[in-house]
Amino acid sequence: xxxxxxxxxxxxxxxxxxxxxxxxxxxxxxxxxxxxxxxxxxxxxxxxxxxxxxxxxxxxxxxxxxxxxxxxxxxxxxxxxxxxxxxxxxxxxxxxxxxxxxxxxxxxxxxxxxx
Amino acid sequence: xxxxxxxxxxxxxxxxxxxxxxxxxxxxxxxxxxxxxxxxxxxxxxxxxxxxxxxxxxxxxxxxxxxxxxxxxxxxxxxxxxxxxxxxxxxxxxxxxxxxxxxxxxxxxxxxxxx
Numbered sequence: 001x002x003x004x005x006x007x008x009x010x011x012x013x014x015x016x017x018x019x020x021x022x023x024x025x026x027x028x029x030x031x032x033x034x035x036x037x038x039x040x041x042x043x044x045x046x047x048x049x050x051x052x053x054x055x056x057x058x059x060x061x062x063x064x065x066x067x068x069x070x071x072x073x074x075x076x077x078x079x080x081x082x083x084x085x086x087x088x089x090x091x092x093x094x095x096x097x098x099x100x101x102x103x104x105x106x107x108x109x110x111x112x113x114x115x
Numbered sequence: 116x117x118x119x120x121x122x123x124x125x126x127x128x129x130x131x132x133x134x135x136x137x138x139x140x141x142x143x144x145x146x147x148x149x150x151x152x153x154x155x156x157x158x159x160x161x162x163x164x165x166x167x168x169x170x171x172x173x174x175x176x177x178x179x180x181x182x183x184x185x186x187x188x189x190x191x192x193x194x195x196x197x198x199x200x201x202x203x204x205x206x207x208x209x210x211x212x213x214x215x216x217x218x219x220x221x222x223x224x225x226x227x228x229x230x
Binding site for chain 2: 033035040041042043044045048058088090092102103104106108109
């Protein structure tokens with residue numbers, strides 16, 4: 001199994017509060033991703049990173065920000081959580097330091113509920 | 116932008132029988148990767164099979180095989196000798212070969228294997 005962990009695994013918060021999800025990898029993979037999964041929508045890309053301090057937006061990036069200050073950590077922040085951000089969030093990694101085979105390795109997901 | 120369409124939201128099959136899940140995609144790229152991921156009730160995302168567009172031979176992994184029709188932009192998954200453990204959500208996904216490392220997912224097909 002790829003060494004990828006997400007924290008927290010479950011979180012319940014209130015509308016308007018900030019939330020940070022953390023993804024940590026031990027594989028030295030270059031690319032890291034945050035997806036959200038919602039019924040009827042599959043997985044949609046929020047943000048991704050192709051290196052330290054190099055990030056880009058995905059298709060559903062509004063309301064989210066990310067940071068990657070070191071290779072192993074990729075943080076997803078909801079500055080002011082809304083009920084529409086209730087979802088399961090998946091972190092994924094791919095590509096060794098010098099190559100990307102296209103395969104993504106996923107974390108176990110973080111279930112976020114915004115009341 | 117690339118899109119991935121899975122036209123079968125739900126399917127069921129009897130144990131030991133064969134089932135085919137459909138996937139079509141839209142792209143103007145000539146080189147790309149296609150994937151099938153499985154998500155069992157545990158929520159873990161697992162790579163089932165991978166196809167590189169420049170390879171004409173269809174990929175196979177044990178009981179799983181694909182029918183890749185590049186001209187038709189079709190990428191179906193065939194599961195032979197279905198087992199109860201195959202019960203899961205199945206996602207078709209697309210990734211450009213180079214220039215962008217983003218994986219685009221379909222909305223998924225829920226497969227139930229009945230005893």
